[in-house]
Structures are given as structure tokens and as C-alpha cells.
Amino acid sequence: MPVGKTGANLKNYERIDWDSLTFANNYVFLEVMNNKKRCQYLIEKILHIPIKKILQIVAERRTSSPRISSKSIRLDVYVETLDGTVIDLEMQVTGKGSTIYRDKEEEKVERWLPLRTRYYQSLISMDMLRRGMDYTELRKSYVVFICTFDPYGKGLPVYHFTNRCREDVYLEMGDLTENIFLNAKAADKTEDKELSAFLRYVNSGQIQNEFTQEIDDETKRVRRDTDWRERVVTWEMDLRVLKKEAREEGKQEGMALAKEEIAEALRKKGMSEAEIAEVTGLPEKKETLK
Numbered sequence: 001m002p003v004g005k006t007g008a009n010l011k012n013y014e015r016i017d018w019d020s021l022t023f024a025n026n027y028v029f030l031e032v033m034n035n036k037k038r039c040q041y042l043i044e045k046i047l048h049i050p051i052k053k054i055l056q057i058v059a060e061r062r063t064s065s066p067r068i069s070s071k072s073i074r075l076d077v078y079v080e081t082l083d084g085t086v087i088d089l090e091m092q093v094t095g096k097g098s099t100i101y102r103d104k105e106e107e108k109v110e111r112w113l114p115l116r117t118r119y120y121q122s123l124i125s126m127d128m129l130r131r132g133m134d135y136t137e138l139r140k141s142y143v144v145f146i147c148t149f150d151p152y153g154k155g156l157p158v159y160h161f162t163n164r165c166r167e168d169v170y171l172e173m174g175d176l177t178e179n180i181f182l183n184a185k186a187a188d189k190t191e192d193k194e195l196s197a198f199l200r201y202v203n204s205g206q207i208q209n210e211f212t213q214e215i216d217d218e219t220k221r222v223r224r225d226t227d228w229r230e231r232v233v234t235w236e237m238d239l240r241v242l243k244k245e246a247r248e249e250g251k252q253e254g255m256a257l258a259k260e261e262i263a264e265a266l267r268k269k270g271m272s273e274a275e276i277a278e279v280t281g282l283p284e285k286k287e288t289l290k
Contacts, residue, residue, distance in 0.1 A: 033089060039079055045192065057077060058079075088120055088143045094148065142180060143177075182202075185203060187202075
């Protein structure tokens with residue numbers, strides 16, 4: 001048992017069944033795929049395009065929009081290639097094993113998954129476009145969700161989306177964004193043997209080729225890594241704190257907004273600023289001369 005943990009950390013550490021975590025677990029996935037060779041192989045099999053060179057991989061990339069009140073997110077495996085293309089790889093699991101402590105309802109995940117890709121693409125674009133840069137400097141970006149369930153219920157192994165013209169489906173919008181959802185449940189429905197083997201491994205842990213054997217070996221190594229286990233516990237605790245702070249901040253913002261709306265309604269009814277301040281607790285505004 002690692003030493004030096006606080007009481008809360010130790011409690012969380014002991015409640016986790018580390019040996020039950022599979023490659024499909026978010027944290028295992030992050031650690032295993034934080035490797036340029038593995039990432040390049042998987043991306044080439046998913047996108048069917050050659051990758052010259054992966055410039056960098058950032059696991060657990062935290063991103064937020066410029067607006068202070070906007071939502072902050074974590075991108076799982078953020079990959080940037082030599083030509084500037086960005087690929088965000090995400091593992092999406094529902095039910096037990098989706099994360100270490102929390103379960104996710106499949107129906108709910110299916111409902112908000114497309115909206116999540118929309119938000120991720122917007123944040124990736126803002127990350128690319130620094131102040132003073134032109135829109136033409138935006139580069140190609142992919143958001144790829146590896147799902148342990150069928151996100152659209154059509155039984156397809158891959159759902160590949162680009163923005164197309166409704167009147168002419170062969171006409172692409174040309175915004176350089178693509179969203180891809182892999183369905184591990186339909187591993188046997190793709191003719192791509194390598195991709196099929198990968199999806200089957202995600203779904204059942206079955207090893208069929210050299211790549212899935214490598215992933216399995218690395219998964220086992222990661223689960224035994226005590227330093228990684230401590231990082232996971234810390235990540236989870238930090239995430240809980242951030243969510244709690246965000247909820248509290250949201251409540252405070254909501255209460256302030258509600259007070260302002262009440263004050264405005266009272267002004268319309270002719271109540272004085274002194275009376276409004278007494279009712280709402282807001283600072284008294286100086287009444288303007290009409």
C-alpha cells in the first residue's frame with residue numbers, strides 16, 4: 001500500500017478495484033494511448049489517412065472558452081500532427097466502469113454526445129486561432145468517440161459525420177471539421193480487420209492481433225503502477241472539487257441574476273430604489289431624474 005496518503009485519499013484508494021479496470025476505462029485509456037506510436041497506428045486505422053508524424057500528445061488537456069462563465073472541459077487524448085491537424089480521441093463508456101466512481105446512463109449519454117462533439121470542436125478551433133490570426137489559419141480537426149455502445153442505434157461500426165448541403169449531399173461545407181463515433185458493439189460488421197480487432201478488444205478484451213496484444217500488455221502494466229493509481233485518485237478528487245465549486249458559482253450567479261430580475265420588475269411597478277434595496281438586498285441605486 002503506497003504511503004503518505006491523506007485519510008480521504010486512502011479511503012478512495014482502497015475502494016477501487018484496480019484489477020477490474022479495462023482499457024475502456026477513461027483513465028486507463030489516457031495512460032495507454034499517451035504514446036505516439038500507438039496513437040499514430042490507431043488514428044490511421046480510424047481515419048484511413050497516413051499520418052506523417054505526431055508532433056505532440058497531450059493527455060487530459062484542460063480547455064475552456066474565453067468567457068469566464070463558460071463551461072470548462074477535459075479533452076481525453078489531444079493529438080497534433082506535423083501538418084497541424086488536431087485529433088481528439090475520447091473513450092465513452094456507460095454504466096459500471098464508465099469512470100471509477102460514477103455510472104452514466106446510456107440513454108442520457110446518447111442524447112448529449114452529439115452536443116458534446118459540437119462543443120469540443122468549438123474549443124479546439126478557439127485553441128488553434130490565437131488573437132490576431134485569420135480564420136483561414138484554422139486547420140483540420142477531428143473529434144473521435146470510441147463508444148462501448150451503439151450511439152445512434154443503427155448497428156453501424158462507424159458513424160462518420162461531416163457538414164454537408166441538404167440540397168446536395170455530395171457538397172461539403174468545407175469547415176475542416178469531422179466527427180467520428182466508433183461502435184464497439186458492431187466490431188464484426190466492418191471489413192477493416194485491424195479496426196475490427198480493436199473494436200472487439202474494446203468490447204470484450206479479446207486479443208486478435210499484435211496491436212491489441214500490445215494494448216492489453218500495457219493495460220495490465222498501468223493497473224499495477226502505484227504512481228498512476230495515486231494520480232487517478234488525485235484527478236478524481238480534483239474533479240469533484242471543481243464540480244462542487246462550479247455548482248456553487250452557478251448558484252451564486254443564478255441568485256444574483258434572479259435578484260436583478262426581481263429588482264427590474266419592482267422598478268416597473270414604481271417601487272423606489274430604497275424599497276427595492278430593502279427587498280432584494282442589492283445595493284441601492286441612485287434614482288435618475290426624469
